[in-house]
Amino acid sequence: MSAIISTSTNTTTNIAWFFACNVIDVPPNGGVCVKYDDVQIALFRFARRDAWYATQNMCPHRQQMALSRGMTGTHNGEPKVACPFHKKTFSLEDGRCLSDDQECSLTTYPVRVENEKVYIGIMQEA
Amino acid sequence: MKIVIIGNGMVSYKFCEKIIAKLPARAAEIVVFGEEPRPAYDRVHLSEFFAGKTADDLLMAPADWYVANDITLHLGDPVQQIDRNTKTVHSYKGITEAYDYLVIATGSSAFVPPIPGVDKKGVFIYRTIEDLELMRDYAPKVKRGVVIGGGLLGLEAAKALLDLGISDTHVIEFAPRLMPRQIDESGSRILEQQLKQLGLQIHTNKNTSEVTGGDTMTGLQFADESILEADMLVISAGIKPRDELAKLSGLETGHRGGIVVNEKLQTTDPEIFAIGECALYNGMIYGLVAPGYEMAEVVASHIASEAQEKAFTGFDMSTKLKLIGIDVASFGDPFAPAETSRSIVFEDTMKGVYKRISITNDGKHLLGGILIGDADAYNMLLQTAKNKVILPPNPEDVLLGSRGGSQDAGPGVLGLPDDAIICSCESVSKGSICAAVEAGNETLDAVKKCTKAGTCCGGCTPMVKDLITGTMKAQGKYIRNVICEHFSYSRQELYDLIRIKNVRSFDDALDHYGHGDGCEICKPVIASIMASLWNDMILDKGNDVVQDSNDRFLANIQKGGTYSVVPRIPGGEITPARLLVIAQVALKYNLYTKITGGQRIDLFGAHLDDLPNIWEELIDAGFESGHAYGKALRTVKSCVGSTWCRFGLHDSVSFAIQIEERYRGLRAPHKIKSAVSGCIRECAEAQSKDFGIIATEKGWNLYVGGNGGSKPQHAILLAADLDSETCIRYIDRFLMFYIKTADPLTRTATWLNKLDGGITYLRNVVVNDSLGIAAELETEMQSLVDKYKCEWKEVVESPELRKRFSHFVNAPGTKDPTVKFDTLREQKKAAEWK
Numbered sequence: 001m002s003a004i005i006s007t008s009t010n011t012t013t014n015i016a017w018f019f020a021c022n023v024i025d026v027p028p029n030g031g032v033c034v035k036y037d038d039v040q041i042a043l044f045r046f047a048r049r050d051a052w053y054a055t056q057n058m059c060p061h062r063q064q065m066a067l068s069r070g071m072t073g074t075h076n077g078e079p080k081v082a083c084p085f086h087k088k089t090f091s092l093e094d095g096r097c098l099s100d101d102q103e104c105s106l107t108t109y110p111v112r113v114e115n116e117k118v119y120i121g122i123m124q125e126a
Numbered sequence: 127m128k129i130v131i132i133g134n135g136m137v138s139y140k141f142c143e144k145i146i147a148k149l150p151a152r153a154a155e156i157v158v159f160g161e162e163p164r165p166a167y168d169r170v171h172l173s174e175f176f177a178g179k180t181a182d183d184l185l186m187a188p189a190d191w192y193v194a195n196d197i198t199l200h201l202g203d204p205v206q207q208i209d210r211n212t213k214t215v216h217s218y219k220g221i222t223e224a225y226d227y228l229v230i231a232t233g234s235s236a237f238v239p240p241i242p243g244v245d246k247k248g249v250f251i252y253r254t255i256e257d258l259e260l261m262r263d264y265a266p267k268v269k270r271g272v273v274i275g276g277g278l279l280g281l282e283a284a285k286a287l288l289d290l291g292i293s294d295t296h297v298i299e300f301a302p303r304l305m306p307r308q309i310d311e312s313g314s315r316i317l318e319q320q321l322k323q324l325g326l327q328i329h330t331n332k333n334t335s336e337v338t339g340g341d342t343m344t345g346l347q348f349a350d351e352s353i354l355e356a357d358m359l360v361i362s363a364g365i366k367p368r369d370e371l372a373k374l375s376g377l378e379t380g381h382r383g384g385i386v387v388n389e390k391l392q393t394t395d396p397e398i399f400a401i402g403e404c405a406l407y408n409g410m411i412y413g414l415v416a417p418g419y420e421m422a423e424v425v426a427s428h429i430a431s432e433a434q435e436k437a438f439t440g441f442d443m444s445t446k447l448k449l450i451g452i453d454v455a456s457f458g459d460p461f462a463p464a465e466t467s468r469s470i471v472f473e474d475t476m477k478g479v480y481k482r483i484s485i486t487n488d489g490k491h492l493l494g495g496i497l498i499g500d501a502d503a504y505n506m507l508l509q510t511a512k513n514k515v516i517l518p519p520n521p522e523d524v525l526l527g528s529r530g531g532s533q534d535a536g537p538g539v540l541g542l543p544d545d546a547i548i549c550s551c552e553s554v555s556k557g558s559i560c561a562a563v564e565a566g567n568e569t570l571d572a573v574k575k576c577t578k579a580g581t582c583c584g585g586c587t588p589m590v591k592d593l594i595t596g597t598m599k600a601q602g603k604y605i606r607n608v609i610c611e612h613f614s615y616s617r618q619e620l621y622d623l624i625r626i627k628n629v630r631s632f633d634d635a636l637d638h639y640g641h642g643d644g645c646e647i648c649k650p651v652i653a654s655i656m657a658s659l660w661n662d663m664i665l666d667k668g669n670d671v672v673q674d675s676n677d678r679f680l681a682n683i684q685k686g687g688t689y690s691v692v693p694r695i696p697g698g699e700i701t702p703a704r705l706l707v708i709a710q711v712a713l714k715y716n717l718y719t720k721i722t723g724g725q726r727i728d729l730f731g732a733h734l735d736d737l738p739n740i741w742e743e744l745i746d747a748g749f750e751s752g753h754a755y756g757k758a759l760r761t762v763k764s765c766v767g768s769t770w771c772r773f774g775l776h777d778s779v780s781f782a783i784q785i786e787e788r789y790r791g792l793r794a795p796h797k798i799k800s801a802v803s804g805c806i807r808e809c810a811e812a813q814s815k816d817f818g819i820i821a822t823e824k825g826w827n828l829y830v831g832g833n834g835g836s837k838p839q840h841a842i843l844l845a846a847d848l849d850s851e852t853c854i855r856y857i858d859r860f861l862m863f864y865i866k867t868a869d870p871l872t873r874t875a876t877w878l879n880k881l882d883g884g885i886t887y888l889r890n891v892v893v894n895d896s897l898g899i900a901a902e903l904e905t906e907m908q909s910l911v912d913k914y915k916c917e918w919k920e921v922v923e924s925p926e927l928r929k930r931f932s933h934f935v936n937a938p939g940t941k942d943p944t945v946k947f948d949t950l951r952e953q954k955k956a957a958e959w960k
Contacts, residue, residue, distance in 0.1 A: 034936055069675055
């Protein structure tokens with residue numbers, strides 16, 4: 001079980017933050033897969049703009065655990081990831097599929113970086 | 127106003143469509159009488175009824191359409207009498223309707239020659255869906271079918287018989303050749319040859335004298351006393367205008383049929399019009415649908431009292447169609463006489479292509495022509511003829527394309543006048559397309575949306591594209607094939623920038639020449655250019671994350687997220703000891719093994735975490751990366767050659783190994799495959815490769831630009847009878863030139879197809895050093911060869927790099943638990959995905 005290091009409160013949900021990895025473990029402008037119990041989360045580091053994003057690791061198109069190995073980039077400034085299997089692209093901001101209107105969206109997770117450590121937030125039921 | 131239309135075929139329907147568009151809503155009461163039981167359908171594509179389309183699919187519009195547009199439609203109810211004094215019509219079912227305007231669009235019926243026996247069972251005509259239904263019901267017991275008529279309709283009918291499953295189908299033509307009205311003798315010959323290959327039996331010069339048999343036909347008797355046994359006959363020998371009602375009503379008709387009309391399509395009674403195949407204008411029946419539509423337009427415009435009075439002044443009978451899969455087209459005046467014209471003929475009996483154009487004696491204008499087997503150029507040629515465009519200095523270029531000389535193949539589509547119709551389906555002129563581009567619609571999609579050009583059959587798309595780039599160039603806009611939103615450069619420009627500025631990382635490239643964060647398009651392109659230029663370790667300098675996923679993990683991702691591993695087996699030669707190593711590794715890591723098409727062994731189902739361990743064992747045994755994951759040299763396949771083969775001229779295996787080891791790891795715009803054959807029997811299939819080598823008595827023949835895959839293409843001979851050293855120098859030059867100039871993800875075949883000047887130009891560059899860059903190309907290649915290192919060896923030896931081959935960043939060594947395998951023939955396979 002990963003350690004929950006802090007909880008913060010907003011209007012309807014609590015976010016439980018868990019430690020994912022050290023900043024140095026994630027290749028700049030790339031992604032890694034983080035294990036959270038049985039959940040696989042893709043964590044992306046946009047070093048050029050110092051931004052972090054996290055989504056489900058499974059590409060909804062063919063249910064493959066692959067997005068963390070996908071190539072990151074932007075489309076008109078919006079951060080995105082392309083699945084290595086069939087190059088479907090998803091927004092890292094809201095998880096929607098950018099290349100196919102019919103495709104399901106990704107679940108996204110908030111990311112926090114403190115003291116060179118990366119934390120991913122999991123929504124808790126209120 | 128009340129308009130009555132007699133007949134409900136394609137032209138009648140088109141008239142309805144046009145008149146309701148031209149008149150204000152409810153300005154006219156429209157009544158249509160049709161003889162057939164269903165609303166107007168697409169008779170042009172009648173044969174598709176047998177290819178699976180239903181009668182409903184073929185409808186021009188469903189019955190609801192008529193209701194929705196307030197058109198009264200009486201089906202199965204032909205008009206039997208026109209009373210011109212009272213301006214009324216009387217139908218078969220007893221309906222009487224008055225009219226202000228009467229439009230006769232009764233079309234035509236099949237012309238049945240007066241041959242004894244045509245009333246026998248088994249004899250059909252080919253005209254309506256009912257005819258087709260009768261044919262369909264009769265066909266299952268038929269062994270041999272015959273069609274009388276080798277024209278357009280006859281060949282359509284023959285296709286219908288083939289579609290009905292009657293493989294023994296014969297076509298009988300009275301004239302000495304097929305389609306005598308549209309194409310010339312040589313064209314007919316090629317068409318006949320092609321049709322024969324499809325299984326049709328063609329008999330020309332045959333005058334049918336009798337249909338033999340009792341109640342049911344058993345065959346045909348010809349005037350030359352010969353006999354053809356057959357149990358089904360379709361007569362499709364021409365059309366006969368349906369003018370009997372007009373005749374009965376005292377309207378003038380031609381002595382060979384057809385209702386006489388003037389340029390407004392008025393019959394001798396100015397309130398009665400005739401349009402389509404029943405109308406006789408200037409002594410001619412127009413048996414195509416396009417002129418019928420034009421007639422509908424003229425009458426609708428006249429009745430709607432449009433300001434600009436239109437007139438029918440004849441119609442260009444140019445036509446392009448696909449007959450049983452074979453392009454047939456004729457345009458302009460295909461039979462221009464020899465005194466006033468010259469002709470240029472291209473004939474390829476191998477491919478079944480025949481093209482003939484007639485040009486004026488001074489070589490300036492195109493008069494007309496015939497295209498059989500390949501009619502791609504039809505629209506361009508038609509417009510060139512119609513608009514009297516001045517031909518290029520070598521007029522044959524319009525037929526054959528520019529063939530690498532210094533002359534351009536004429537002004538092309540840009541040389542057409544503004545009123546030239548580019549999209550004939552939607553009647554969009556060159557002028558309106560250019561205007562749309564000038565107004566800012568600078569992409570094909572934008573132009574399509576704005577003008578409707580290219581939205582129907584799409585045949586004009588290449589011309590529209592040329593117009594877009596041409597118009598933009600004319601506006602002084604520099605058209606570049608930029609790679610994506612992050613880099614406003616083409617691949618070739620980026621290649622030069624990266625080389626000259628010594629750019630070594632993607633971030634550098636982005637900082638200096640791009641903007642934003644990059645994407646899955648520009649990242650691999652730049653990664654590939656850097657690899658081609660510097661041959662640095664591709665996972666260094668932060669470049670790992672800009673490699674395509676397979677390059678990033680130096681393996682090929684497969685279903686389920688595991689990888690496949692391909693060690694290099696140069697030339698396909700492997701020792702038993704090494705085979706054993708592969709077997710041991712496969713057993714140890716539970717991998718599925720398969721021999722590839724490139725004479726190597728692929729090991730599937732490796733977990734990401736296992737890849738470095740697998741490679742460590744393979745490298746220990748002397749293997750190295752096979753680069754199956756990269757846009758790089760893959761394999762050099764070989765036949766066994768002169769060391770064993772009794773036909774072998776040279777040692778093809780040794781040469782293949784030498785070449786594979788020279789170019790291993792070479793990164794290029796796309797993958798590169800090669801092969802070496804030891805003799806002309808070509809067992810290594812070298813002519814299907816990006817570059818292929820075949821042994822000759824005197825040395826090696828070098829072929830380039832071949833491809834397998836979905837668009838197979840034979841490689842073209844670049845140079846013959848080379849010694850090994852020269853052969854390798856030419857390959858160095860060829861590959862470097864390709865790497866420098868090709869667009870991303872373009873194989874050598876496509877690159878060569880698009881290269882201005884084609885193989886002649888390439889040969890000049892590579893063999894004759896016309897650009898003076900041969901030495902430079904060789905030096906560059908040599909530096910890449912010298913810098914080669916096995917990527918996997920570098921990974922295996924670097925703990926830092928090894929760490930990246932882990933599925934979970936926070937649980938190294940834990941494999942992806944979702945990976946599942948099934949079993950098949952004693953090996954594993956990836957679990958099927960959803």
